Amino acid sequence: MTDNGSGKKWSCEYCTYLNFPAAKKCTLCKGPRPPQLITEEAVRSEQDIYKVASLASSDVDNANSRPNLSLSTSSANDPxxxxxxxxxxxxxxxxxxxxxxxMTPRRKHSPPASTSCDKRSPLSVNVNICEGQGVSQAKAVSPNSPEAAREVNNDINRTVATKIHGKWCCKACTYENWPKSQKCIICGTSRGKIYPEGTSACGGSNILENEMSKKGSKKSPPLAIRNAENLEIQQQDGAAASPSNREDTSHQEERRMKVLRKRLRENDWFWLNACHGVVAGDxxxxxxxxxxxxxxxxxxxxxEVTLLNRTSAFEVGxxxxxxxxxxxRxxxxxxxxTATDVAAKATKRLPSHVSPDIAADIKREISSSLRQRKGDFPCFFVTDAVTFALPTDIEDxxxxxxxxxxxxxxDRDVQNELEAEESIINWSVEITDxxxxxxxxxxxxxxxxxxLDSVLQATWSVFDxxxxxxxxxxxSLNEGALTxxxxxxxxxxxxxQSLQFSLDEEQWQQDWAVLLSLASQPGAALEQTHIFALSHILRRPIIVYGVKYVKSFRGETIGFARFQGVYLPLLWEKSFCWKTPIALGYTRGHFSALVPMEMDSDDAIGAGANIESNEDSQMxxxxxxxNEGKLLxxxxxxxxxxxxxxxxxxExxxxxxxxxxxxxxxxxxGKRPVIVRQMLDEWLDRYRQLAxxxxxxxxxxAHPTQTFSSDGETDDE
Incomplete structure (x- = not known):
């Protein structure tokens, strides 16, 4: 507070406005001028110390005789x-x-000791005094008591109830809006609901407590109500700036976060992790x-935005x-x-999805079958050659x-693009039929x-x-880099050279380092060199049937695709490899496994033609x-x-x-492994039951009532 001497402005103790020295009241809020203090300047100015003391005491009396600003006479008497x-x-x-x-609490004043209207004493209003009762008959209620809190809630409910059929008051900025408006046109705050008597108009903390106590309830209150509950909790428990109130507010927030976490299901956690993954690039x-x-x-x-706790990255909607x-990203x-297009269509259900336990066993078997070659070329390789084909039971x-x-x-989109639009697969009637x-x-x-997923699907019908x-x-690429x-x-x-440019040795090494980095990063897109290395790990050729041009999502050509062709394990000895290839499809930066379907042994032409008709001879x-006859x-x-x-x-x-x-x-x-056969049987059983x-x-x-003949049994019987 500034000096209240005659030569300086004085500061209002209510709004801190600096007023002129001659002003007796605050120009801004009409608050009373604080009493002057005895200062050293007054003594040095040779003023009479007793005169100054009497002046200060008179100012104190005048200040006490003025009514309180927060509850003035007019506002107290007129509701x-x-x-x-x-x-x-x-x-x-x-x-x-x-x-x-x-959010500062309204000042409470105790009732006066007598009913006499003394202008020198500050006025006090008790909300519990009914009309017609004397002040002396009113019962004093502590502002912090439960009775006072109930009275305030009842007053708020009565005030809001009177405005149901008229304009409604915004709880944030107190603007009166028209009845049909759902949000405040000034601040955009949603319109609050009217609760029955005994609860807060904003949806007090008891609603949230009841919700927490209902552990078996499956339905949660609407989002606007939950936000109102949290706001009311903060207003009631954290209004003051004391450490105890701040601790209460933190406890309320922790309790609210626990309630939100308990409501989350497994798929909700996947959803929140996915949101974090997009931000982190995972x-x-x-x-x-x-x-x-x-x-x-x-x-x-x-x-969910509250749980993620990063408003700079996540917003509602x-x-x-x-x-x-x-x-x-x-x-x-x-x-x-791409996933949005797939999700809009049929739900995908592959054998590994239907039997996740068996699929996990298959992946463990694949991991145990990997070996590393010793010597100058320490490349990894598999010990089993497995080729997946659709079972012929599908045709039944x-x-x-x-x-x-x-x-x-x-994948209908990939099938249509490779088969119908580009004529890359199944273009020969002789081969297909x-x-x-x-x-x-x-x-x-x-x-x-x-x-990597398509390679394992074409062999074991699982994902990596x-x-x-x-x-x-x-x-394999790191340790076998010398080869x-x-x-x-x-x-x-x-x-x-075919494109008329060349690179120096440093640039070649940088490009090779990029390839090694891509191979070691899960989720990173792979290139031709990685397919070449995979052919060595599988010890068998890989044939890729792919589009010639890479197109954008709008269908515009953005580059030349060089993936189509044959990848041979040229760095192995021929005797160490199998001659049975696998087929992959490439479309718009995406690989898919291309697999045939087994044929019945009764078929005269097809897989296994002119050979013994057993499972080992299927081909x-x-x-x-x-489709133009050019060699791949x-x-x-x-x-x-x-x-x-x-x-x-x-060769x-x-x-x-x-x-x-x-x-x-x-x-x-070849012969399908037993564990793969079990997975396919469980997958087919679902469709057999549907059939x-x-x-x-x-x-x-067709036959609502079935009758039997005495002459014998029919085929149906």
């Missing part, structure tokens, strides 16, 4: 007038217990959410796509946009059930691990969720030319091997020429 907050001077409604701006969290059946178009709620755009954005299902199965198993080697595109995850194959790929690097550099040098035929390129050949592609393919694969003159590679399906239910329903509809 229709607003009261002024003693902290911020904001005019509040008569029955509000706290200031709407600074595609695995997003992939885990999508794999669990999460909706890519799900929006953040207010409670945001989806994963919004967050990816905000943080410029282009790779995750591509995954989300009714056509509607078959359609449902293929909708849940295949006569030889029974139609290729089917299995649905695959859309993360950066799609290449544990990153077993990725670790083997990274270790991989010269072959890669020579092949890339020839590609660079398919993969074309080594495109063989990647990572040296300069001395260029021009000998067909002879090299015949590394078992090749045949069909009657139509098409060069094909023989894919021997049985459908037949039972059709039979009951």
């Amino acid at each position: 229709t007038k607003k009261w002024s907050c003693h902290m911020c001077t904001y005019l509040n409604w008569p029955r509000t217990a706290r200031c709407s701006q600074c 595609p695995h969290a997003v992939e885990a959410y999508l794999t669990s059946g999460g909706d890519p178009a799900r929006q953040l709620t207010q409670d 945001y989806t994963l796509v919004h967050i990816a755009i905000r943080f410029q 282009e790779d995750i954005l591509a995954v989300l946009l 299902l009714p056509p509607p059930i078959q359609k449902q199965l293929f909708d849940e198993l295949l 006569r030889l029974g080697s139609r290729l089917y595109s299995l649905w695959n995850r859309t993360a950066g691990d799609c290449l 969720l544990d990153h077993t194959l990725r670790r083997a790929l990274a270790d 991989f690097y010269p072959r890669w550099k020579e092949y890339e040098s020839m590609q660079a 398919a035929y993969l074309p080594l030319v495109d 390129p063989v990647h990572f050949l040296t300069r001395s091997e260029v021009g000998k592609e067909e002879s090299i393919m015949r 590394w694969m078992e090749c045949l020429v069909t009657k139509g003159g098409i060069l094909v590679a023989v894919q021997k399906l 049985h239910l459908q037949e039972s329903h059709q039979s009951a509809t």
Whole structure:
């Protein structure tokens, strides 16, 4: 407070406004001038010390004789007038217990000792005094007592109830809005609900406590009510700035967070982790959410934003796509946009989804089958050659059930793009119909691990969720760099010369370091070199049927795709490898497994034709030319091997020429492992049961009552 001497301005103790020395009241809030203090300046100015003391005492008496600003005579006697907050001077409604701006409690005054209207004593108003009663008959109530709190709540309820059919008052800025408006037109605050008597108009803390006590309740209150509950808790328990009140507020917040966490289900945690994953650039969290059946178009709620506790990154109504755009996660954005298209269609249900326990056992078996070659080329390799094909039992299902199965198993978009739009697969009637080697595109995850997933799907019908194959790929490229690097550099040098540019040794090493880094990062997109290394890990050729051009989501051509072709394990000895290839499909930065379907032993033509009809003899035929008859390129050949592609393919694969003159590679399906057969049986049992239910329903509809003949049994009987 500034000096109140005659030569300086004085500061109002209510609004801190600096007034002129001659002013007796505050110019801004009309508050009384504080009493003058005895200062050293007054003594030095040779004033009479007794005169100064008498002046100070008279000022004190005058100040006591003035009415209190927070409860003036007019506002106390007239319940229709607003009261002024003693902290911020904001005019509040008569029955509000706290200031709407600074949340300061309204000052309480005890009733006077006598009923005489003395102008020298400050006025006091007791809200519990009814009209017609004397002040002396009113019972004094402590402001902090439960009775006073109930009275304030009842007053608020009565005030709000009188405004139900008229304008409603905003609880944030006290603006009176029209009845039909749901939000305040000034501050945008949602309109509060009117609660029955005994509860707060804002939805007091007892509602939240009741909700916490209902552990078995499945329904939670609306978001606006929960926010109002939290606001009321903070207003009641944390208004004062004392440490105890702040601790109470923190306890209330912790209790609220515990309630929110208890309401979350497993899929909700996947959803929150996916939101964090987009911000952190982790595609695995997003992939885990999508794999669990999460909706890519799900929006953040207010409670979820509170749990995430990062308002700078998350806002109510945001989806994963919004967050990816905000943080410029282009790779995750591509995954989300593709997943949105898939989620809008049929739900995918692959054998590994139906039998997760058996799929886990298969992945453990794959991990145990990996070995590392000793010597100058320490590359990892598998000990078993397994090729997956769709079981022929699918054809025994009714056509509607078959359609449902293929909708849940295949990627229709990839199948249509490779088969109909580009004519990359199944373009030969001789191969697809006569030889029974139609290729089917299995649905695959859309993360950066799609290449590794497609390789395991084409062999064991599982996904690389544990990153077993990725670790083997990274270790093989790192430890076998002395063998991989010269072959890669020579092949890339020839590609660079065809485009009339060259690189120095430092640039080659930098590019190689990037390839090694991509191989070791889960979720990172892989390139041609990684397919070449995977062919060595599998010890068998890999044939990729892919689009020629990479297109954007709008269908615009953005680059040339070089993935289509044959990848041979050229760095191994031929005797160490199998000649049975696997087939993959490539479309718009995405790999899919291409698998055939087994044929019945009764078929005269098809897989296993002219050979003994047993399970070990099942085979398919993969074309080594495109629909124009051009030979598929063989990647990572040296300069001395260029021009000998067909002879090299015949050395590394078992090749045949069909009657139509098409060069094909023989894919021997072999005997399916027992654990894979168990997984497929559980997967097919679901569709068999659906077919049985459908037949039972059709039979009951066609024959509502069944009768039997005494002449004998019919086929149906």
